[in-house]
Amino acid sequence: MGHFGVFVRAAAVLLVFQLREVLCDITDGNTEHLKREHSLIKPYQGVGNSPSSQWDFWGSTLVTSSYVRLTSDEKSKQGSIWNTVPCHLKDWEMHVQFKIHGSGRKSLHGDGIALWYTKDKLHPGPVFGNQDQFIGLAVVVDTFRNDLHGMDRSFPFISAMVSNGSVNYDHGKDGRASELGGCSAEIRNKDHDTYLAIRYSKGRLTLMIDVEDKNEWRECIDIGGVRLPTGYFFGASAATGDLSDNHDIISMKMYQLMVEHTPEEEIEDWTKIEPSVSLLKSPKDNIDDPTGNFRGTPLTGWKVFLLLLCALLGIVVCAVVGAVVFQKRQERNKRFY
Numbered sequence: 070m071g072h073f074g075v076f077v078r079a080a081a082v083l084l085v086f087q088l089r090e091v092l093c094d095i096t097d098g099n100t101e102h103l104k105r106e107h108s109l110i111k112p113y114q115g116v117g118n119s120p121s122s123q124w125d126f127w128g129s130t131l132v133t134s135s136y137v138r139l140t141s142d143e144k145s146k147q148g149s150i151w152n153t154v155p156c157h158l159k160d161w162e163m164h165v166q167f168k169i170h171g172s173g174r175k176s177l178h179g180d181g182i183a184l185w186y187t188k189d190k191l192h193p194g195p196v197f198g199n200q201d202q203f204i205g206l207a208v209v210v211d212t213f214r215n216d217l218h219g220m221d222r223s224f225p226f227i228s229a230m231v232s233n234g235s236v237n238y239d240h241g242k243d244g245r246a247s248e249l250g251g252c253s254a255e256i257r258n259k260d261h262d263t264y265l266a267i268r269y270s271k272g273r274l275t276l277m278i279d280v281e282d283k284n285e286w287r288e289c290i291d292i293g294g295v296r297l298p299t300g301y302f303f304g305a306s307a308a309t310g311d312l313s314d315n316h317d318i319i320s321m322k323m324y325q326l327m328v329e330h331t332p333e334e335e336i337e338d339w340t341k342i343e344p345s346v347s348l349l350k351s352p353k354d355n356i357d358d359p360t361g362n363f364r365g366t367p368l369t370g371w372k373v374f375l376l377l378l379c380a381l382l383g384i385v386v387c388a389v390v391g392a393v394v395f396q397k398r399q400e401r402n403k404r405f406y
């Protein structure tokens with residue numbers, strides 16, 4: 070083999086090694102980046118009972134070995150569970166496995182679950198068992214239609230809200246005035262578990278749901294221009310009124326996303342950021358961010374990279390084969406002349 074052949078072979082070996090590294094990154098994504106200090110996982114050992122516990126609960130919340138019941142299917146209950154460790158990750162993804170079920174038929178059930186990433190924790194109030202005028206992010210799984218004028222959407226309805234403490238959640242209007250977006254989803258009384266994922270990365274808030282037992286994420290909300298600080302607390306709360314449901318959290322799994330930031334972003338004190346949303350950003354800023362690792366749909370950016378790498382590898386393999394064939398022909402030619 071000539072110099073060219075050796076070079077091509079070396080390049081191919083190098084590429085195979087790089088490819089293997091990329092593949093490892095994808096398969097390890099979900100388990101290696103799980104942050105146990107922010108995750109609530111069966112059988113919830115020590116939750117609320119021991120001084121070393123990383124979760125605290127309040128109200129009607131009942132912790133069993135297989136679920137955390139925020140409210141039972143009874144009137145006028147409120148309960149919550151909170152991570153006591155502030156989250157200092159800049160880019161994260163929270164996967165929530167939950168179950169809302171009860172004996173109420175048609176629309177005779179309520180009120181729903183709210184998931185929180187807020188400055189304060191364990192602060193009971195009228196918004197699904199948590200305080201109004203909260204500071205941070207709320208994701209609401211609203212199972213009861215309060216606003217009879219808003220018939221253009223079906224319930225349960227999932228929505229998100231970001232507040233710096235100056236905005237009220239209007240329960241009578243199902244929070245419509247303050248929501249950033251949302252989607253309808255049939256999540257009640259399913260035979261299988263239902264999932265919701267909240268991703269916050271590079272100023273982008275994405276909500277995905279998996280409620281059809283197909284192990285596939287469906288996008289619910291995806292907006293840019295969202296500013297959330299580090300150092301807040303994750304929590305979940307639920308409430309019942311005249312109508313009720315069992316509101317169960319099976320697990321909350323927190324994943325760190327590996328994302329590079331600009332030097333300016335690295336210098337900034339992220340604990341000082343005030344929660345806000347700039348809806349005036351250009352559509353260009355709302356293009357898909359190639360990060361994150363939602364269950365079942367691994368890193369789209371990496372996929373593209375992999376595809377390119379495979380294409381490159383294909384070209385190199387062709388070149389090697391070509392070179393070998395060329396050399397063989399040369400040798401044969403030598404024999405003939």
Ligand SMILES: [Ca+2]
Pocket residue numbers: 180211212213214215240243
């Ligand atoms: Ca409602």
